[in-house]
Amino acid sequence: MFAAIASGNPLQLSTEVPNSNSLQHTIVLSSTKPKSYSHISLFILPNVTFPPDFAGTVYFKLSPTEEFKLFGYLSAEKPSAIFKVRIPNANNSGAADDGDGLGEIDMEDDISGAGQPACNISEIIIGISIEPKDQALAKLQEIKLQQASGESSSSLVVARASQAGITSPGQLAQIYPILTQQLAAKIVKHAHNYLTGFLDLQGNVPIKAFDAWWNKFKMRLEKDGQFLNEVTED
Known part of the structure; x- marks a missing residue:
């Protein structure tokens, strides 16, 4: 039919x-x-x-x-x-x-x-x-x-x-392990891209720069998490 x-x-x-x-x-x-x-x-x-x-x-x-x-x-x-x-x-x-x-x-x-x-x-x-x-x-x-x-x-x-019944990051990782790995990689890469602009001559990054990244990341994630799709992991 x-x-x-x-x-x-x-x-x-x-x-x-x-x-x-x-x-x-x-x-x-x-x-x-x-x-x-x-x-x-x-x-x-x-x-x-x-x-x-x-x-x-x-x-x-x-x-x-x-x-x-x-x-x-x-x-x-x-x-x-x-x-x-x-x-x-x-x-x-x-x-x-x-x-x-x-x-x-x-x-x-x-x-x-x-x-x-x-x-x-x-x-x-x-x-x-x-x-x-x-x-x-x-x-x-x-x-x-x-x-x-x-x-x-x-x-x-x-x-x-x-x-x-997903209520914790651990449960999410257990049920969707591949996507959790991809998500973690994109977050790390996003942080790396931001923080490389604050490297000193010894290759160190001020903790204030990391705090600034984290605050901006959380705000952007609340508005539209789709921006992570644009982050390349290479």
């Missing part, structure tokens, strides 16, 4: 879920080439007559053990949708979808800098629930209002961190 295509991967057809009152169809996208995931196109198959008074709400999750999160819908008037997957260091310009979705699918903590999947995440699972259109649109509107008030997030990776 449905099909999906992730950038650089083959088309995947939906599988009907028997005896289900919630998600009637699922699609599993195996991430054999994670770096190629920039957009996912989801659509109703051409030979399917979709009931005009119903909608297929679209959910995503990154592993079988996680809970689905709602991201958009399909209907007779809207037979297709494009969802943007955000991957670090990838050129993901363009709209996340056609304006009816709930944001981009954030895989920032799921792909290592070497282009290999981290934490054994190797697929994206799409769930589709067919329900009365008014009910589906009301559900989407409610989540949009929650997001606007800061009560919920459209990022799958935020939900994953919450479920993992």
